[in-house]
Amino acid sequence: xxxxxxPLDEALRADFGEAIxxxxxSGGILTVRARRDAIAGICAALKERHGFTFLVDLxxxxxxxxxxxxxxxxxxxxxxxxxxxxxxLRVRLKATVGEGTPLPSVTGVWRAARAPEREVWxxxxxxxxxxxxxxxxxxxxxxxxxxxxxDFPLEGLPDEEGTGD
Amino acid sequence: MSEEMxxxxxxxxxxxxxxxxxxxxxxxxxxxxxxxxIGHLHRGLExxxxxxxxxxxxxxxxxxxxxxxxxxxxxxGAVERLLRIAPPPRARLLRVLLAELGRVSxxxxxxxxxxxxxxxxxxxxxxxxxxxxxxxxxRRAPELVPGGFAAEPPxxxxxxxxxxxxxxxxxxxxxxxxxxxxRLWKKRTAGLGVLAPELAVDLGVTGPAxxxxxxxxxxxxxxxYEAYGELDFEVAVGENGDAxxxxxxxxxxxxxSARIVLQALDRLPEEPAPPPPARSSLPGGEVYHGVEGPRGxxxxxxxxxxxxxPYRCHARTPSFAHLQAxxxxxxxxxxxxxxxxxxxxxxxxxxxxx
Numbered sequence: 228x229x230x231x232x233x234p235l236d237e238a239l240r241a242d243f244g245e246a247i248x249x250x251x252x253s254g255g256i257l258t259v260r261a262r263r264d265a266i267a268g269i270c271a272a273l274k275e276r277h278g279f280t281f282l283v284d285l286x287x288x289x290x291x292x293x294x295x296x297x298x299x300x301x302x303x304x305x306x307x308x309x310x311x312x313x314x315x316l317r318v319r320l321k322a323t324v325g326e327g328t329p330l331p332s333v334t335g336v337w338r339a340a341r342a343p344e345r346e347v348w349x350x351x352x353x354x355x356x357x358x359x360x361x362x363x364x365x366x367x368x369x370x371x372x373x374x375x376x377x378d379f380p381l382e383g384l385p386d387e388e389g390t391g392d
Numbered sequence: 393m394s395e396e397m398x399x400x401x402x403x404x405x406x407x408x409x410x411x412x413x414x415x416x417x418x419x420x421x422x423x424x425x426x427x428x429x430i431g432h433l434h435r436g437l438e439x440x441x442x443x444x445x446x447x448x449x450x451x452x453x454x455x456x457x458x459x460x461x462x463x464x465x466x467x468x469g470a471v472e473r474l475l476r477i478a479p480p481p482r483a484r485l486l487r488v489l490l491a492e493l494g495r496v497s498x499x500x501x502x503x504x505x506x507x508x509x510x511x512x513x514x515x516x517x518x519x520x521x522x523x524x525x526x527x528x529x530x531r532r533a534p535e536l537v538p539g540g541f542a543a544e545p546p547x548x549x550x551x552x553x554x555x556x557x558x559x560x561x562x563x564x565x566x567x568x569x570x571x572x573x574x575r576l577w578k579k580r581t582a583g584l585g586v587l588a589p590e591l592a593v594d595l596g597v598t599g600p601a602x603x604x605x606x607x608x609x610x611x612x613x614x615x616x617y618e619a620y621g622e623l624d625f626e627v628a629v630g631e632n633g634d635a636x637x638x639x640x641x642x643x644x645x646x647x648x649s650a651r652i653v654l655q656a657l658d659r660l661p662e663e664p665a666p667p668p669p670a671r672s673s674l675p676g677g678e679v680y681h682g683v684e685g686p687r688g689x690x691x692x693x694x695x696x697x698x699x700x701x702p703y704r705c706h707a708r709t710p711s712f713a714h715l716q717a718x719x720x721x722x723x724x725x726x727x728x729x730x731x732x733x734x735x736x737x738x739x740x741x742x743x744x745x746x
Contacts, residue, residue: 254474254678254679254680255473258678280593283682283689284680284693286706286708302680302708306593306609317680337594337596338595339595339596341716342712342713343712364430365434365746367431374436375439
């Protein structure tokens with residue numbers, strides 16, 4: 228079992244410089260914060276050069292008090308990486324975006340990103356540039372609002388007729 | 393002569409496992425394009441997690457996977473990792489027991505209903521007979537809570553688990569004989585819904601559907617959680633990534649589950665585990681915890697902020713990823729194979745829509 232020669236975050240820093248905002252171990256795995264516009268390039272590099280072929284999960288978190296309120300979180304896995312078990316090597320990538328700012332889509336890197344990016348659009352209202360079909364996923368087309376935002380009430384927005392539908 | 397038309401399929405259809413609508417474009421009898429339209433079972437589970445006490449989330453997460461208990465295990469595991477607590481050894485083994493019984497229950501349903509979709513009735517009857525025994529046991533299973541279990545299993549429950557695990561291989565033999573032992577079954581499913589390994593990984597496919605492509609990836613072995621690190625079992629793999637291999641992998645996994653259940657029972661410490669102390673709040677921080685559910689990686693990404701409710705809880709479910717594989721394996725196939733293609737991927741719409 229050999230360790231990778233350069234730690235992953237240093238390798239990313241060497242390639243992407245200031246686009247890598249921070250990196251630390253959080254919740255047991257390496258968490259890299261990256262600049263919004265560099266996200267697709269970083270993902271492509273992680274897949275092509277570092278073996279992160281499996282996009283485990285893509286989701287978002289809303290922090291309405293912050294200047295850029297949304298955090299989009301990517302969980303990646305490098306199956307069969309040297310020195311790690313088959314599903315072992317994992318990394319978390321994060322980008323923060325403000326309301327109305329799009330994020331580059333990573334559907335060109337992993338096909339697995341198609342539905343999750345649509346879901347994030349649907350439930351948070353974060354758009355992804357370059358997504359082949361960014362439409363609502365879980366909610367009906369005419370739905371107004373993005374319910375996983377923290378300021379969206381649990382019981383839903385009151386509708387005009389007051390029917391509660 | 394080529395003539396394309398649109399075909400609406402679902403959302404309500406007796407052979408669909410839940411509510412799923414498919415918008416198909418077909419050319420004669422062949423599927424040109426398949427677009428799943430989902431959300432009919434969307435219950436806003438992730439919003440619900442944020443609104444209730446974190447301990448109550450275990451039960452809500454249990455609704456992700458109605459055939460097994462992967463959702464509840466993933467959620468409880470995530471909470472424990474955030475709280476930095478570990479369940480006692482007895483609870484960890486009991487969880488393995490619960491997870492494997494759930495896996496068998498889910499696989500029996502998958503294999504049986506898939507066979508029935510294809511017109512093979514006997515395997516479904518045999519699978520449901522075996523499954524009924526498990527469901528009866530699971531109904532009396534102790535309640536899963538962060539830190540362990542709320543109570544000890546009822547008297548005689550563990551003995552019943554042992555009897556079941558000892559008898560299971562015989563039942564599986566019969567089901568296996570009705571399927572892989574039947575050349576009609578082989579003819580019908582070999583080469584059906586082939587998924588290439590690279591494409592499967594790119595689409596985020598995990599679980600038996602990935603292992604059927606020949607990739608031996610299993611979180612129980614690769615990132616062991618609960619007590620899996622100390623148990624001996626084989627990771628079942630296929631070769632061709634088709635419906636036949638997926639069925640074979642599921643049957644073999646059930647055999648391994650029976651082995652795991654017996655090992656867990658043998659290793660179970662005698663002393664009852666005390667119920668875990670109640671915690672009132674989740675610390676700040678984030679964690680992702682994935683478990684090998686019956687269909688694949690079931691994970692929970694949990695963000696805490698020091699209050700009694702999760703700040704954010706996202707569920708990564710295997711069926712959500714697998715539904716993206718459906719259009720890929722449908723392309724160019726006859727409409728008549730559509731139900732078989734849905735069945736072989738074993739998609740549970742409850743965990744797709746959340």
